[in-house]
Amino acid sequence: xxxxxxxxxxxxxxxxxxxxxxxxxxxxxxxxxxxxxxxxxxxxxxxxxxxxxxxxxxxxxxxxxxxxxxxxxxxxxxxxxxxxxxxxxxxxxxxxxxxxxxxxxxxxxxxxxxxxxxxxxxxxxxxxxxxxxxxxxxxxxxxxxxxxxxxxxxxxxxxxxxxxxxxxxxxxxxxxxxxxxxxxxxxxxxxxxxxxxxxxxxxxxxxxxxxxxxxxxxxxxxxxxxxxxxxxxxxxxxxxxxxxxxxxxxxxxxxxxxxxxxxxxxxxxxxxxxxxxxxxxxxxxxxxxxxxxxxxxxxxxxxxxxxxxxxxxxxxxxxxxxxxxxxxxxxxxxxxxxxxxxxxxxxxxxxxxxxxxxxxxxxxxxxxxxxxxxxxxxxxxxxxxxxxxxxxxxxxxxxxxxxxxxxxxxxxxxxxxxxxxxxxxxxxxxxxxxxxxxxxxxxxxxxxxxxxxxxxxxxxxxxxxxxxxxxxxxxxxxxxxxxxxxxxxxxxxxxxxxxxxxxxxxxx
Numbered sequence: 001x002x003x004x005x006x007x008x009x010x011x012x013x014x015x016x017x018x019x020x021x022x023x024x025x026x027x028x029x030x031x032x033x034x035x036x037x038x039x040x041x042x043x044x045x046x047x048x049x050x051x052x053x054x055x056x057x058x059x060x061x062x063x064x065x066x067x068x069x070x071x072x073x074x075x076x077x078x079x080x081x082x083x084x085x086x087x088x089x090x091x092x093x094x095x096x097x098x099x100x101x102x103x104x105x106x107x108x109x110x111x112x113x114x115x116x117x118x119x120x121x122x123x124x125x126x127x128x129x130x131x132x133x134x135x136x137x138x139x140x141x142x143x144x145x146x147x148x149x150x151x152x153x154x155x156x157x158x159x160x161x162x163x164x165x166x167x168x169x170x171x172x173x174x175x176x177x178x179x180x181x182x183x184x185x186x187x188x189x190x191x192x193x194x195x196x197x198x199x200x201x202x203x204x205x206x207x208x209x210x211x212x213x214x215x216x217x218x219x220x221x222x223x224x225x226x227x228x229x230x231x232x233x234x235x236x237x238x239x240x241x242x243x244x245x246x247x248x249x250x251x252x253x254x255x256x257x258x259x260x261x262x263x264x265x266x267x268x269x270x271x272x273x274x275x276x277x278x279x280x281x282x283x284x285x286x287x288x289x290x291x292x293x294x295x296x297x298x299x300x301x302x303x304x305x306x307x308x309x310x311x312x313x314x315x316x317x318x319x320x321x322x323x324x325x326x327x328x329x330x331x332x333x334x335x336x337x338x339x340x341x342x343x344x345x346x347x348x349x350x351x352x353x354x355x356x357x358x359x360x361x362x363x364x365x366x367x368x369x370x371x372x373x374x375x376x377x378x379x380x381x382x383x384x385x386x387x388x389x390x391x392x393x394x395x396x397x398x399x400x401x402x403x404x405x406x407x408x409x410x411x412x413x414x415x416x417x418x419x420x421x422x423x424x425x426x427x428x429x430x431x432x433x434x435x436x437x438x439x440x441x442x443x444x445x446x447x448x449x450x451x452x453x454x455x456x457x458x459x460x461x462x463x464x465x466x467x468x469x470x471x472x473x474x475x476x477x478x479x480x481x482x483x484x485x486x487x488x489x490x491x492x493x494x495x496x497x498x499x500x501x502x503x504x505x506x507x508x
Contacts, residue, residue, distance in 0.1 A: 013057035016044050019204040021064065024074045026208050028275050028299065029188040032195075035154040037077035039199040041084065046202065058085045108169035115179045121160060122189045123336035123360045129156035150192070158196045171197050177210025177274060181234070184361075186302060186335040187276035211238040211275045214247060217334060220268035220316045224259045225292070226251075233271050236294075247271065247279050248291040256290035267292050268316035272334060276300050278314055302335065309357035311339060317351055336361050381455050388412050388419075389462035395420050396427075396464050415447040419463070426470040434480070441483040448487055457489040471495060 020040045027033055044057075061082045065075065109117075130152055166174075173179070174197050180190070191209065198206055216230040229251075236249040249271070251259075259265055267281045271294055279294035303310040311334070332339040332355060339355035346352075387407060394403040395416075404416035422440045425433065448458050460468070471484070472494055485491050 013053055013060055016204045017060050028209055029191055030073045032150050032188060032191050033073045033077050035150055035192050035195050037081055039195045040204055041081055043199045043202060043204055054085055058082060108167050111173055114173055118180055119184050119336055122185050125160055126157055129160055154192050154196060157192060161196060168201060171201055175206060181213045181215045182272040182274055183215040183333050184336055187274060209275055211273050214271045214273045217270040217272050217313060222266055223268050224262055224266040225269055226255055245296055247294040251290050251292060253290055256284060256286055259284055270314060270316055280314060280316060311355040313353050313355060315351045315353040331358055333361060384409055384455055385459050385462055388416055391416060392420060392464055396423055411451055418444045418447050423464050423467050426467040438480060441487060445487045458487055460488040460490040
């Protein structure tokens with residue numbers, strides 16, 4: 001699945017740069033190269049290289065830019081990296097950092113449980129996170145087809161993964177090409193996901209993007225392919241020949257015989273592979289294994305520049321005159337979305353079908369009851385707790401609860417009052433009045449249950465410092481510790497060890 005892992009602390013600049021250039025050449029969607037370059041730079045920066053290492057990398061970049069033939073996007077990305085080295089890295093001495101990752105909170109799940117997680121991550125949670133990111137101070141970056149900035153997508157995806165605190169083994173599994181199909185996710189998003197995962201793992205190298213698996217987009221109305229042909233496409237294989245790339249879809253001998261008896265052979269159909277390419281059926285191969293042979297037509301791209309996402313796909317029925325609007329009994333399912341036809345377009349001898357986004361594929365159809373992974377919470381969750389944290393701090397300095405009363409999220413006000421009451425107890429007498437502390441914690445537990453479905457448990461970090469200090473110094477008894485663990489997420493190790501066990505993980 002993966003090549004030998006680079007140890008960044010001992011790697012040479014040449015090997016890391018070679019990895020970057022190779023991944024640039026392998027890029028399926030060049031518009032995401034700014035993400036690749038940005039997270040590659042974050043990865044090597046976090047390794048803590050010496051100033052001499054950065055000087056050598058700077059010289060290597062000069063040679064590449066002078067000698068190698070690069071496309072415009074790749075050249076611009078390398079120039080940006082070189083500019084950072086010259087203007088920030090070498091001049092200011094900021095040549096080392098720390099890797100942006102968190103300690104994992106749960107063990108690795110079974111691989112099959114990751115597929116629905118990836119689908120929800122990329123198709124549901126990511127777009128909501130991106131919207132919050134852009135509304136609250138957008139990110140820069142190259143727009144995807146004039147739409148959402150690609151670096152905003154990458155930043156949002158990184159935040160989601162960091163909140164989930166996936167173990168390294170789980171992150172490794174996210175790079176597996178066989179977990180999802182083109183029906184489930186957009187390959188462009190998978191490229192960005194791989195960039196983020198590699199940065200979290202501290203690696204600069206990964207295997208080439210996978211071509212397979214494939215999914216059936218559609219067949220011509222007069223095609224002789226069987227109704228269950230979509231299942232056969234799932235078992236297709238990628239073949240490289242002297243004539244070019246091919247995809248072979250195995251079919252039964254009986255079906256092959258039926259197709260060959262027709263005049264002409266009617267196999268017109270379109271499939272899509274995991275690298276985003278669209279393939280058209282060209283011939284039928286007979287022998288020990290009967291297969292429908294596909295040749296590549298184009299790479300599909302979602303157009304996000306309008307109010308509704310659009311997609312243009314080739315269609316195997318090229319006619320000069322259409323008898324009327326084609327009636328597709330079911331919507332198209334591709335890239336984790338449902339699409340319906342908008343219009344037809346003729347281009348020489350070829351037909352193109354214009355599709356318009358209908359909705360995200362229903363999660364209930366692909367999501368098992370228990371995926372074994374906690375849901376990624378949204379940016380709005382962090383914003384809500386941050387607002388309460390600020391209100392509590394201000395209330396403490398003003399010695400009054402008015403800032404809490406002015407919270408925009410009115411459902412947080414009762415909870416804020418209760419936490420402020422706990423703050424006053426901690427300041428006035430520490431934890432001397434054990435019964436009062438117990439009563440206040442039970443009140444907080446009751447009130448946080450009103451918001452926990454959407455926002456989870458109260459983050460320990462939002463407690464004013466005097467409260468945190470009191471609990472850490474006084475070391476409450478086990479009963480109070482249990483109450484704390486039921487109310488607060490991220491209880492300090494020093495407190496959770498008091499009971500001999502870690503606090504339970506956040507449940508969203």
